[in-house]
Amino acid sequence: MTYVDIVTVLAILQFIVFGFKVAGARGKYGIRAPAVTGHEIFERHFRVQQNTLEQLIAFIPALYLFSRYNSPFLAAGLGVVYLIGREVYAATYVKDPAKRSMGFGLTFLPIAILLAGGLIGAVRVSFLR
Amino acid sequence: MTYVDIVTVLAILQFIVFGFKVAGARGKYGIRAPAVTGHEIFERHFRVQQNTLEQLIAFIPALYLFSRYNSPFLAAGLGVVYLIGREVYAATYVKDPAKRSMGFGLTFLPIAILLAGGLIGAVRVSFLR
Amino acid sequence: MTYVDIVTVLAILQFIVFGFKVAGARGKYGIRAPAVTGHEIFERHFRVQQNTLEQLIAFIPALYLFSRYNSPFLAAGLGVVYLIGREVYAATYVKDPAKRSMGFGLTFLPIAILLAGGLIGAVRVSFLR
Numbered sequence: 001m002t003y004v005d006i007v008t009v010l011a012i013l014q015f016i017v018f019g020f021k022v023a024g025a026r027g028k029y030g031i032r033a034p035a036v037t038g039h040e041i042f043e044r045h046f047r048v049q050q051n052t053l054e055q056l057i058a059f060i061p062a063l064y065l066f067s068r069y070n071s072p073f074l075a076a077g078l079g080v081v082y083l084i085g086r087e088v089y090a091a092t093y094v095k096d097p098a099k100r101s102m103g104f105g106l107t108f109l110p111i112a113i114l115l116a117g118g119l120i121g122a123v124r125v126s127f128l129r
Numbered sequence: 130m131t132y133v134d135i136v137t138v139l140a141i142l143q144f145i146v147f148g149f150k151v152a153g154a155r156g157k158y159g160i161r162a163p164a165v166t167g168h169e170i171f172e173r174h175f176r177v178q179q180n181t182l183e184q185l186i187a188f189i190p191a192l193y194l195f196s197r198y199n200s201p202f203l204a205a206g207l208g209v210v211y212l213i214g215r216e217v218y219a220a221t222y223v224k225d226p227a228k229r230s231m232g233f234g235l236t237f238l239p240i241a242i243l244l245a246g247g248l249i250g251a252v253r254v255s256f257l258r
Numbered sequence: 259m260t261y262v263d264i265v266t267v268l269a270i271l272q273f274i275v276f277g278f279k280v281a282g283a284r285g286k287y288g289i290r291a292p293a294v295t296g297h298e299i300f301e302r303h304f305r306v307q308q309n310t311l312e313q314l315i316a317f318i319p320a321l322y323l324f325s326r327y328n329s330p331f332l333a334a335g336l337g338v339v340y341l342i343g344r345e346v347y348a349a350t351y352v353k354d355p356a357k358r359s360m361g362f363g364l365t366f367l368p369i370a371i372l373l374a375g376g377l378i379g380a381v382r383v384s385f386l387r
Binding site: 166169172173175176182183186187190191194197198222226227229244247248250251252254255 | 260261263264266267268270271273274277290291292293294295307311314315318
Binding site: 037040043044046047053054057058061062065068069093097098100115118119121122123125126 | 131132134135137138139141142144145148161162163164165166178182185186189
């Protein structure tokens with residue numbers, strides 16, 4: 001599961017970078033805490049970070065469950081797709097929020113597969129043995 | 130712990146469904162990203178999803194800690210209470226936010242028990258052996 | 259890893275306390291759900307809670323990865339620094355958001371060390387053996 005651990009750290013580091021971009025936009029556009037609105041570009045960076053948080057709470061458990069019941073290698077591979085998808089999501093969202101669908105799909109799809117594989121595995125072991 | 134794994138996947142799927150409802154309300158009420166305000170019903174769906182995210186970060190670790198130090202079966206049972214509580218919370222919140230207390234309690238109570246059981250177990254093993 | 263489990267429960271309990279403070283401020287300043295804006299002090303409490311959520315999604319996995327590849331004792335010790343840092347962050351943020359940097363640093367630094375230790379450990383085991 002060590003490959004999965006590497007993917008987990010990379011996904012968290014990616015999230016932290018998104019957070020730094022929010023902090024940078026806060027300074028650049030003069031959005032003083034605790035406000036989280038007031039400039040369109042700031043809000044895009046903020047939504048990218050928040051949406052990534054929503055994805056991580058699904059991604060990390062799903063990654064380990066898939067890895068346990070199926071293949072750690074395949075789990076890590078799906079994790080790499082997730083990481084790339086998040087980069088696409090962030091880049092497109094900041095340019096034009098209306099074009100965020102593809103990047104979102106590229107992170108949602110691997111999460112869906114990881115969850116399905118984890119669920120099927122856990123059900124099989126729980127009830128079919 | 131396989132029952133606990135099933136509960137974890139179900140809780141994440143429930144959260145994803147809440148997210149789809151936010152996306153649906155975004156379209157229905159014309160709230161364009163990155164905005165997260167502008168229509169009362171949209172905001173209710175959004176808060177349901179956000180509050181569920183806040184619960185999941187406590188629920189998932191608490192579920193596994195309770196399961197490790199106490200009973201995986203009891204952990205899974207408390208998890209089912211959580212899942213039902215979240216459905217009650219979501220349904221009542223969207224109708225009338227002032228009536229969200231019972232649903233909140235039905236998810237907070239199992240989390241509190243899971244956390245307490247996990248903490249007591251970890252303290253006993255750490256210091257009382 | 260039982261010390262790490264204790265730290266995890268304490269970090270979640272701390273987050274729950276921050277959530278209760280948000281609920282308290284909601285009542286005190288008359289911010290009715292689903293609104294999350296409308297009074298400066300409420301918004302400060304809310305941002306403390308939300309920022310802590312963002313930290314927890316990094317902190318909890320990082321704590322266990324560091325613990326697995328390095329020392330559980332050191333992981334727990336860094337976790338205690340995180341817990342103290344969050345208290346400083348919350349107290350200073352509510353008084354004056356402009357002074358939140360030190361508390362933020364005191365939680366970010368242990369997370370950065372935990373992540374780095376986890377990544378280095380996972381990479382070594384994956385590729386250098």
